Amino acid sequence: METLTKVAKIIEIENGSILSPQGFHTGGIHAGLRYAKKDVGMIFSEVPAESAAVYTLHDFQAAPIAVTKESISHSGKLQAVVVNSACANACTGEQGLKDAYEMRELAAHKVQVDEFLVAVASTGVIGEYMKMDKIKKGIEQIQLGNASTNAMDFQTAILTTDTCMKKCGFQAEIDGMIVHMGGAAKGSGMIHPNMATMLGFITTDANITSENLHAALKEVTNYTFNQITVDGDTSTNDMVLVMANGLAENQLLSPSHPEWEVFIQLLTKTCESLAKQIAKDGEGATKLVEVHVTGAYDEEDARKIAKQIVGSNLVKTAIYGADANWGRIIGAIGQADTKAKANKITISIGPVKMLDKSEIILFSEEEASEYLKADFIEIFVDLHMGEGSGTAWGCDLTYDYVKINASYRT
Known part of the structure; x- marks a missing residue:
């Protein structure tokens, strides 16, 4: 992109994570969907966050995508995301959709917010029903916090065949305020976006509307996440979701803002870092x-x-x-x-x-x-x-x- 030749001072945060921005809490727990590893995770924002997402172009999109689309379209805001690994809840018919809605309801009750402020994501085996008794228990017992261990709990709960966590954090100055952005992702096989079995979650304390956030995400995705491939197969569940809670208190960002390109570069750095980590961790990969x-x-x-x-x-x-x-x-x-x-x-x-x-x-x-x-x-x-x-x-x-x-x- 021509505009990206104007290089902003984007600083990588040491040990940056999904919790690098202000006002976010995460957690992860072993609910029993997997043999031993954590398998249910949550992200929570202290205030409703302007939100946007991009999704797989697969013809058979999984039930959680339908629920998340509905939530974001309701007001453009989210306050929580619930994610599970082990089971994709894809190609599961009416029961799968019912289970995705129940996950949204359980998560909303957990953090005491409206159901439409909750997004749902799943990853794992296609064509198997959710073990909702275990999901329910996991959501009820998950502990949310803003310590590095809480970030790690979430970052490990979303993994499947991945061999390592994918995470990053960056910051930049906008309107004299420090704006932070953090990310967590999973993906190792079935990676050939437009998008693929890849989930990406990005948090930021930037002040921006959902509409402009979506435009920025769509633009940046084209030359970051959509430029990775591991095996040529796309998935039913892929999404990249961004939550912006505005706690940095910069002036409202839009394409007419004099430092709009700084935000674009901040988002680009975050997405590119996660995309490269996914590509590097391709199943069986050595290079x-x-x-x-x-x-x-x-x-x-x-x-x-x-x-x-x-x-x-x-x-x-x-x-x-x-x-x-x-x-x-x-x-x-x-x-x-x-x-x-x-x-x-x-x-x-x-x-x-x-x-x-x-x-x-x-x-x-x-x-x-x-x-x-x-x-x-x-x-x-x-x-x-x-x-x-x-x-x-x-x-x-x-x-x-x-x-x-x-x-x-x-």
Whole structure:
């Protein structure tokens, strides 16, 4: 985005989390949906928060998404979010919708707010009914607080096959006030947004309306969460949800505010951090892969090509095997349905250039292979056509991915 060239001073908060902004409380508990790990979590804002969300484009959206859409559309505000892992409550018919509404009711009663101020999210196995007796007990017993342990409890309760928590916190000055933003996410497999089995929760104490928050989230999602892929499969449950409680007391943010771009950059930093953490923790992954495309006809083409490359199973397996096979990369470019021309492409893997305006360059296989053994890999593509640029993130494809998904339900 052109506006993002005006760089604001965005500061990463040490040990930042979903609780970095003022006025939020979280908790997580083991309710028995999983064998031993925490499986029910909640976020609570001391005051109603202007809220917005983006959702999976999957044709079979899960019941919790319908309930959350209803809650946000009621007033544009939320005060609590209840989340469970282990069971997606997807493709569960009328009973699934009833269970999602009951989760909303139970959470509202827990924190003494109107039901329409509560959002619901679920993740886990598709096609299984919720164990509502355990859900109810978990919500009733969950302890909410604003200590680092409370953040950790929530951040672990939302995980499924993830191997680690995904969290971050940033701050920036707006109107002379320090505005904080924090995030927590889950996602490891079935990651190919527009969106995927990925849940993202972002809190901020910024003062902004729901309408403008939604516009900002939709814009930023396009070049952060929607630019990651692990395995090409999308999910029924994905959402990214933002709550803004206004406690920073900055002037009301809107596109006409002189520091609107500072807020956009703050949101971008948060979303990009969570997106990269999800890509890095792909099921069975050993490497985070970042693809940079420049010189495209436009930004849309650049983003499509970057995501096509990072999503290619042939590219992913070559990276896992430390095989500098740039032919896999150019093969992926040609499948992206863009205006790219085969006779103008420059490709580098890390510092090693292999193709220059479609002329083959002799390079050291040993140097390239050694580079590909690292746990962070960058691929650079210049199409020499225009000013469009884009980035995408993914991971390698390993034997462990097959093992994990072959026994997902066991």
